[in-house]
Structures are given as C-alpha cells and as structure tokens.
Amino acid sequence: MENCLFCKIIKGEIPCKKVYEDDEILAFYDINPAAPIHILVIPKKHITSLAHLEKEDEILIGKIYGVINKISEEQGFKQDGYRVIVNCGKNGGQQVMHLHFHILAGKQMGEKVL
C-alpha cells in the first residue's frame, strides 16, 4: 500500500528494531514506547484496521496472537503478564492506518478502561 508507514517498514524502506518476522507477520519496537517494553505486531498484508477485516483474514489474526504468546515467552514477560491493545478507527484513537497490535509489558499497568 503506497504511503502507508507500516507497509514501508515491512518493505524495509523505513528502518525498525525487529523483534520477530515470518512470511505473514512482523513485530518491532514502538518508536515512542508507552511502557518499558512496547512492541507492535502487524500483518504483512495491508489491512487498514479491525473494521476492514475480511473473513479470510481471521486465521491470520489467530496467528498474530500465537506470535504475541511466543514473543512474551522469548522476551521473558509471559509470566509477569502484559497488555495487548488494538486501537480501531477515529474513536479508538488509531493513528497509523495499518492494523497493529500493541504489546505493553515490563510494568504494572495502571488505568483500566475496562
């Protein structure tokens, strides 16, 4: 997708600090961390947001959660726990319009909306 920041990261046109990569999924550190560990997990396929998910993407979303579980183990924060956030659209506060899963870890999470 032209002019999509995360598609440019996937293509290597913009550098990132990679945490995990396979054929379908990329994970890298957030440039402006909101916790001691802040990792973004994204599908390599351009999906604008959760609102743009198609039926065929649902297997990929399951794989993303598998990758999150793997990363939590490898990075050593599985046992202490962590938070996964997906912002969707305007009211969800989504700024980058390429579906991404925030992993926040390394501290006790504060404010809870739910």
Ligand code: 5GP
């Ligand atoms: P959103 O607000 O869309 O849910 O999250 C977008 C996230 O992307 C933010 O946490 C922001 O810090 C991160 N971000 C924006 N630009 C870049 C970048 O160029 N590189 C990396 N690694 N993260 C970015």
Ligand code: ZN
């Ligand atoms: Zn994209």
